Amino acid sequence: MKHYPFILFYLFCNVFIYAFHGGFLVYFLCFLGFIAVLAWGSFDITLGYFVNSITHKRTKIKEVALTFDDGPTEFTPKFLDLLKENNTKATFFCIGKQIEKYPETFQRIIAEGHTIGNHTLSHSNNTGFLSTSKMIEEIEKCDDVMLKIGNIKTNLYRPPFGVNNPNIAKAIKKTQKKSIGWNVRSLDTITEDEKKIYRKVTKGLKKGSIILLHDTSEKTYNVLVDLLLFLKDKKYSTFTVDSIIKNQKK
Ligand SMILES: [Zn+2]
Structure with a gap:
């Protein structure tokens, strides 16, 4: 967990309170602001408040990672x-x-040489509210299924809904996972217009980007058709997320 945003926020509050000569309302507003920052930090994976998620690869070459969740x-x-x-x-x-x-x-995903990551057993809508032990169970039971059906183990983990909090951080540590985020999100589960999704992905693309997609609809399939053409046209190659971890170990 990174503390400096909180320290900065605390200092900001103190200046604010001093400037307005205290008062209950000022404290209360500061408290609300603090909760808002906390909630925002919990849900925005690129900020990495509680868990240091990997959101991109440091690279000098034109390469991006395609990641597919929820399948x-x-x-x-x-x-x-x-x-x-x-x-x-x-x-x-x-x-x-x-x-x-x-x-x-x-x-088949494994046989065709793709990389696998853990996205929990049940992708619970309550992910952000689970206890540490329940969260560990969610991760470990997914590992068990992967081992039983695919005979593989993975140290890659992607948080459902991109949610991180102290319980999830502890569970990730306990299960020795690497949390993998993204820095290009497609919003392909909530956007209906394929062209919009395509534009959102291609607009934000940089060297080393990790793109979040879902192999859960025809719509995203159609976007992928165009996206692969775009990558070819712009001379982007692709990498799988495990290559970042392997590079770190060197
Ligand atoms: Zn998901």
């Missing part, structure tokens, strides 16, 4: 076909319960 699903095979045609490797952050539903697709 495997009925759509995943189409994504795999397309990636194969383009000779592109991606990183799939899979949900344990989805792996149990689509075991063959999970095995």
Whole structure:
């Protein structure tokens, strides 16, 4: 957890309180502001308040990472076909319960040389409110499913909804995972317009970007078709997220 934003905020509050000669309302407003900053920090993965998530790769070459969350699903095979045609490797952050539903697709992702990451057992809507032990269970049970069905282990973890908090930070430490975020989000689960999603992704692209996508819809598949053409046109190559960790160990 990084403390300096809080220290800065505390100092700011004190100046503010001093300037306005204290008063309950001023304290109260400061408190609300502090809660807002805290909530914002919990939900914005690029800020890394509680967990140092990897959000990009430091690189001098034109390369980006395609990451797909929430699968495997009925759509995943189409994504795999397309990636194969383009000779592109991606990183799939899979949900344990989805792996149990689509075991063959999970095995195919591995067989085709893509990288796998843990995205918890059930991707609970309450992820931000779970206890440390429940969170550890979510991560470890996903590991168990991956080992049983795919015979693999991964140290990569992506937080559901990008949510981080002190409990999740402890769970990540305990399970010895590396938290992987992103610095280009597509908003492909909430945006209906494919062109908008495409523009959002291509606009923010930089060397070393990690792009967040979901292999959960036809819509994202269509965006990926165009995105792969864009990458080819702009001469971007692709990397998988495990390559960042491997480089760090050197
Ligand atoms: Zn997710």
